[in-house]
Amino acid sequence: MAVMRMGYAHVRVTDMAEAKSHYANTLGLYETLTQDGKVYYKGWDEWDHHSVVLEEGGVGLVKFGWKVEKSEDIDDIERNAQAAGATVQRMSKGENPEIGDGIRFETPSGHLFEVYHEATLIGTEVGTHNPEAFPRHLVGVGVPALDHALILAEDVRGMERFLTQVFDFYPTERVQTDLDDNDAHFIATWMTANNQIHQLAVLEGPPGDSQGKLHHFAFKLGDWTEVGRAGDLFAMDDVPIDIGPTRHGITRGQTIYFFDPSGNRNEVYAGGYPAYRDRPLVKWTPDQIAKGIFYHARELNERFTTVYT
Amino acid sequence: MPTVTIDPTGERVHLDPGETILAGLYKAGYAFTVGCRRGGCAICKVDAVAGTFTYNRPVADNVITDEERADHTCLTCRAVPEGDVTIRLRGETLRLVNPFLAQLNARARQRAEAYAASRAAASPDATPPPAADTTPAERTTKE
Numbered sequence: 364m365a366v367m368r369m370g371y372a373h374v375r376v377t378d379m380a381e382a383k384s385h386y387a388n389t390l391g392l393y394e395t396l397t398q399d400g401k402v403y404y405k406g407w408d409e410w411d412h413h414s415v416v417l418e419e420g421g422v423g424l425v426k427f428g429w430k431v432e433k434s435e436d437i438d439d440i441e442r443n444a445q446a447a448g449a450t451v452q453r454m455s456k457g458e459n460p461e462i463g464d465g466i467r468f469e470t471p472s473g474h475l476f477e478v479y480h481e482a483t484l485i486g487t488e489v490g491t492h493n494p495e496a497f498p499r500h501l502v503g504v505g506v507p508a509l510d511h512a513l514i515l516a517e518d519v520r521g522m523e524r525f526l527t528q529v530f531d532f533y534p535t536e537r538v539q540t541d542l543d544d545n546d547a548h549f550i551a552t553w554m555t556a557n558n559q560i561h562q563l564a565v566l567e568g569p570p571g572d573s574q575g576k577l578h579h580f581a582f583k584l585g586d587w588t589e590v591g592r593a594g595d596l597f598a599m600d601d602v603p604i605d606i607g608p609t610r611h612g613i614t615r616g617q618t619i620y621f622f623d624p625s626g627n628r629n630e631v632y633a634g635g636y637p638a639y640r641d642r643p644l645v646k647w648t649p650d651q652i653a654k655g656i657f658y659h660a661r662e663l664n665e666r667f668t669t670v671y672t
Numbered sequence: 673m674p675t676v677t678i679d680p681t682g683e684r685v686h687l688d689p690g691e692t693i694l695a696g697l698y699k700a701g702y703a704f705t706v707g708c709r710r711g712g713c714a715i716c717k718v719d720a721v722a723g724t725f726t727y728n729r730p731v732a733d734n735v736i737t738d739e740e741r742a743d744h745t746c747l748t749c750r751a752v753p754e755g756d757v758t759i760r761l762r763g764e765t766l767r768l769v770n771p772f773l774a775q776l777n778a779r780a781r782q783r784a785e786a787y788a789a790s791r792a793a794a795s796p797d798a799t800p801p802p803a804a805d806t807t808p809a810e811r812t813t814k815e
């Protein structure tokens with residue numbers, strides 16, 4: 364069983380015209396389809412049909428799509444999810460444009476996940492035959508690809524168990540109240556299925572208001588210089604910056620958190636060290652959580668734990 | 673030129689036409705708990721105890737419920753006052769983080785108030801101001 368990556372993030376936006384300007388002109392995603400009030404995008408270095416879906420009306424997360432390596436993986440994950448107590452539905456090819464058959468279930472944290480193996484291949488913007496290093500006429504930040512997301516859950520330990528059981532994810536870093544896992548309360552966990560430092564992170568949210576909530580979804584960048592340049596473009600386009608450019612102590616990534624025109628939090632993220640299943644888990648204690656999240660300021664702004672959609 | 677008054681502490685902040693309450697307060701050197709500044713996270717809600725406002729963008733139903741549209745709830749990052757308003761913060765007090773900006777705003781407000789008063793006194797019919805000179809209101813917006 365192998366989840367390869369977060370294939371798509373599907374979010375709601377209050378105003379489609381402004382959202383399109385943000386995701387296409389500021390972030391530089393490529394629009395691949397407009398259909399039934401939804402707009403589909405991919406980054407220049409992504410080959411599948413889309414990685415971001417915008418839907419007009421409201422704000423926050425609709426669902427995530429996870430692409431698996433083999434079609435049998437879908438059956439394995441279906442069994443795992445059922446064993447973990449989730450109700451699994453089959454979804455058929457075309458329910459999501461250009462996405463194949465798969466399954467759909469809700470996590471204990473109230474997030475809708477879809478798992479699929481096939482997506483229409485469009486190809487990266489540089490192609491596969493003697494490719495150039497990057498497309499010459501990138502727009503705005505020119506993000507190459509979707510990277511990861513952070514979601515809220517009331518029970519982080521339970522979600523970590525669920526993602527381990529269903530997706531074979533493993534944690535790379537964690538914030539916990541005690542270094543001894545048995546005594547600890549888990550406050551946040553960073554998880555992956557491969558060498559990417561995190562594909563999905565889970566943060567403890569307030570009881571009664573965490574179900575299905577999105578903290579942010581992130582786009583990949585190359586390095587500090589690109590993160591800094593993104594910040595300059597956000598200033599030019601009046602994008603509200605939440606924090607950054609700064610570094611996360613956790614994952615060592617370089618980052619800016621910012622908001623889209625509907626208030627969904629986005630991130631541009633560079634770096635992060637390679638993850639391995641046998642690498643000892645990194646643990647952060649709550650007294651150092653501020654440094655873990657914002658390595659330079661070493662202070663947690665009031666928005667990190669209270670602002671989400 | 674709406675004025676936002678904070679209840680019960682009494683701070684008064686002058687807003688430019690079309691400006692949201694949140695943007696105006698921050699521009700005037702004040703701070704309170706805000707998040708996305710784009711109408712998505714619901715954290716910037718206050719109670720509008722007097723005056724009316726409109727939202728400058730559609731606001732999602734899970735951010736402002738139907739009930740909240742009918743009571744005094746005001747999502748400050750999207751709310752543009754239609755005239756003077758009085759707001760009450762929820763569970764916190766307004767913080768003055770930049771007295772210099774507050775001073776600039778206070779001066780702009782005083783000029784606007786003086787101009788409005790002089791116009792009212794000069795003519796009950798409210799004749800238009802002399803075209804030749806820059807009006808105080810215009811000077812205000814240039815600062």
Ligand code: FES
Pocket residue numbers: 626706707708709710711712713714715716717747748749750
């Ligand atoms: S600051 Fe997020 S809704 Fe106003």
Ligand SMILES: [Fe+2]
Pocket residue numbers: 511512513579581630632
């Ligand atoms: Fe992130």
